[in-house]
Amino acid sequence: MKEIDFYRHYLINEESLSKNSVEAYVRDLKGYVEFVKRNKIKYDSVESILSYIKELLSKKYAVETVLRKLSSLSSFFDFLIKEKKIDKNPIVLLDKPKKWFKLPEFLTEDEVKRIFDTVDTSTAVGLRDKVILKLLYSSGVRVSELINIKVSDCDFKRGVIKVKGKGNKERFVPIHKNLIEILENYLHIRHNYLVKGRDEGYLFLNKNGKKLSRVYCWNIVKKYAEKADIKKNISPHSFRHSFATHLLANGADLRIIQLLLGHASISTTEIYTQVADDKMRESLLNYHPRFKR
Template structure:
């Protein structure tokens, strides 16, 4: 089992170039499957796969978790078949679990304004936190993309940030004047005070001078939202959802929002359209002769 797991991990990391989080999740799923089978891939057929998935469902696993595990199983069985360890690929016979495409709560535009206009004391931490919040909302980038930004990724003249997204796909995302001002304040008055020998080119730093991590960004977002009464509790991904929703409400077309968010498929972006029904109603009332 160790040899199979080791080869599969190398495949995920170096051939598929998946994120460390996805690699950990896939390896955990495969270890659980092989443990269910007795430690090896002997007897790995579609019946065994369905039996393991049924056990997961009986254990109360969420539909989204089951969908991810089905995707992992298909990747694993295809890998084993290509290596010659399985005579055929049983993953091809698995169905696809349908998961609800529901959004978490999003900020309305007034709540977003209050969150971002909260008073600051001007300390390095305040300057960094404000710059991170402004950039998250202005661009809709993922928290991992924010943490991976370097100083040179920000083009201040064009107000564009270069982002390395999923699958190491690079894209340029514009941002507005408030985010630019917040970034300038952090880079001039905050970041130099926290820089250390090993800081490198990281745009956002932690208090010890290293690159900021996703956990810190999440704590910053939660803390800021608690300061504004009536706002839903959400993390950085909630700001991403809010940015996408507000773009559509403001008249942006779906294809442009897809490009900004870095979605590989337009169907991933279409989930935001149902939260903009108020905009659709206003357009209908204005345009339809029998509204």
């Protein structure tokens, strides 16, 4: 389908998305195109989308995966509307059942503290891990942003770190005084114990002096979550969810949280209001005399 090639060009040159993001979109689109060709149905009808959803669910795809694929398709249809290839986006005509939406897994403030307390900072690797965990929680950065931070991106005088988000969009995230102190200690350890040979400038390095991978960071989080006896399914993204949820629960403005997270749309940030609503409801059930269980 030649429109997919045009769409790829559009994502790269006009939306400035990263190579990984572009390929993820294209992969989702090709899966759908194969489906409609196999079933000999129109690609831009509501019925085709519903049939596709049914097939994905029958193959036991997670709800989150189905929603991601629908999001890719919706973006593609919006592009075709701009190109005057179709008149309507069939995705927007669908009602997505509320039960599809799963609230993000997040940690309580006590669970975050328990994880921090398990880290032995007497070693170079331990200190590095402590900085990683604290930065994930106190800034809300994505793991893809964290592993690409360079030493030169840290401005301790201003108390900010520059990160590159989706589409290579830059933003500055504030860091608090305690984190600045531990970061300065880490930089000394990094220079003396982690840098091996040529220093490529990345803030976080493995034992061989190389930039950390996403999987490496995932394993770090899993390791300390298990040591802290956290039973939840925790990943680096759980710290991002916790960052936003705790800010909102303590009175932060949703627009500020949107800026800190680097969300392009406020609607993406609004999912955290559902988490906060659940926490408030739980408080009512536990403590209000009329609601108390």
